[in-house]
Amino acid sequence: MKSNIILMGPPGAGKGTLAKRLIAKYKIPHISTGDMFREAIKANTKLGLLAKDYMTRGDLVPDDVTIGIVNERLAKDDCSHGYLLDGFPRTLAQAEALKKLTENLKRDVNLVINIDCDQEELVKRISGRRVCKNCGAPYHVLFVKPKVEGVCDICGGPLFQRSDDNEESLKVRLSNYYNMTKPLISFYEKSGNLVNLDGIKGSDYVYSEAIKLIGE
Numbered sequence: 485m486k487s488n489i490i491l492m493g494p495p496g497a498g499k500g501t502l503a504k505r506l507i508a509k510y511k512i513p514h515i516s517t518g519d520m521f522r523e524a525i526k527a528n529t530k531l532g533l534l535a536k537d538y539m540t541r542g543d544l545v546p547d548d549v550t551i552g553i554v555n556e557r558l559a560k561d562d563c564s565h566g567y568l569l570d571g572f573p574r575t576l577a578q579a580e581a582l583k584k585l586t587e588n589l590k591r592d593v594n595l596v597i598n599i600d601c602d603q604e605e606l607v608k609r610i611s612g613r614r615v616c617k618n619c620g621a622p623y624h625v626l627f628v629k630p631k632v633e634g635v636c637d638i639c640g641g642p643l644f645q646r647s648d649d650n651e652e653s654l655k656v657r658l659s660n661y662y663n664m665t666k667p668l669i670s671f672y673e674k675s676g677n678l679v680n681l682d683g684i685k686g687s688d689y690v691y692s693e694a695i696k697l698i699g700e
C-alpha cells in the first residue's frame with residue numbers, strides 16, 4: 485500500500501473532497517495546511533493571527549511558518565503508517581523542506597496525486613462551496629448538496645462560506661497556484677511518484693482511481 489501521499493491541484497480541484505473519502509477508508513491522518521490555519525484563526529492563536537490576512541487576500545502564508553507546522557505534525561506518531569498531505573507543498577522551498585524531513589523520518593512520499601481541472605469549472609466550484617465549521621467537509625450549493633440544507637452529513641456541524649471564497653481572493657489564489665505551485669508537478673514527475681487525475685470527471689471517478697493507486 486502506498487500511504488505516504490500528497491494531494492496536489494488548483495483551488496477547487498477537489499483535494500478536500502477526495503481527502504475526506506480517503507481518510508474514511510484508510511484511517512490515515514489528513515494534514516491540510518489550509519484547515520490547520522483556519523483552526524488556528526478560529527482559536528485566536530498566534531499562528532492564526534499571523535495567517536489570517538494572508539489567507540483572506542488569497543496569498544500564501546510565509547514558507548518558514550508553513551514548513552514549521554508541517555514538520556511538527558509529520559513527526560507525530562500517528563503518521564508512522566501513512567499521511568495524506570492536502571495543500572502542502574505549494575512552493576519549491578516547501579517541497580525541498582518536505583523531502584529532507586521525510587528522509588530524516590524515514591517516511592518518504594511514495595505517491596503524489598495531482599488533480600487537474602479547468603479554470604471555468606474551478607470558479608463555479610469555489611463560488612458555490614460551503615464548508616462544515618466543525619470538520620471542514622466541503623459541500624456545494626448545486627453540485628454536492630448535504631442531506632439537510634446547511635448541515636454537515638458527516639458530523640452535523642453548520643455549513644458556512646469561506647472568507648477567501650470570493651472573486652477577488654480567488655484571482656490571487658489562482659495566480660499563486662499557476663506561478664508557485666504548478667511548477668512542482670515537474671519536481672514530482674522526476675521522482676516517478678506523480679499521477680495526474682482529471683478532476684472534471686467527477687468525484688467518484690477521482691476516488692476510484694485514487695484507491696487503485698493506493699492499494700489495499
Ligand code: AP5
Pocket residue numbers: 493494495496497498499500501502517518519521538539540542543544545546550570571572573574578609610612613614622623624625627628648657683684685686687688
Ligand atoms: P486551502 O484550504 O488548501 O485551499 P485551496 O488550495 O485554495 O484549495 P481549496 O480548499 O479551495 O480546494 P479543494 O481542492 O480542497 O476543493 P474542494 O474539495 O473543497 O488553502 C487556503 C489558504 O491557506 C491558501 O490560500 C493560503 O493562504 C493558506 N495555505 C494553505 N496551505 C498553504 C501552504 N502550503 N503554503 C502557504 N499558504 C498555505 O472542492 C471545491 C468545491 O467543489 C466544493 O464545493 C466541492 O463540494 C465541489 N466539488 C468537489 N468535487 C467536485 C466534483 N467532482 N464535481 C462538482 N463539484 C465538486
Ligand code: MG
Pocket residue numbers: 499500501518
Ligand atoms: Mg481544500
Ligand code: ZN
Pocket residue numbers: 616617618619620621636637638639640641
Ligand atoms: Zn462536519
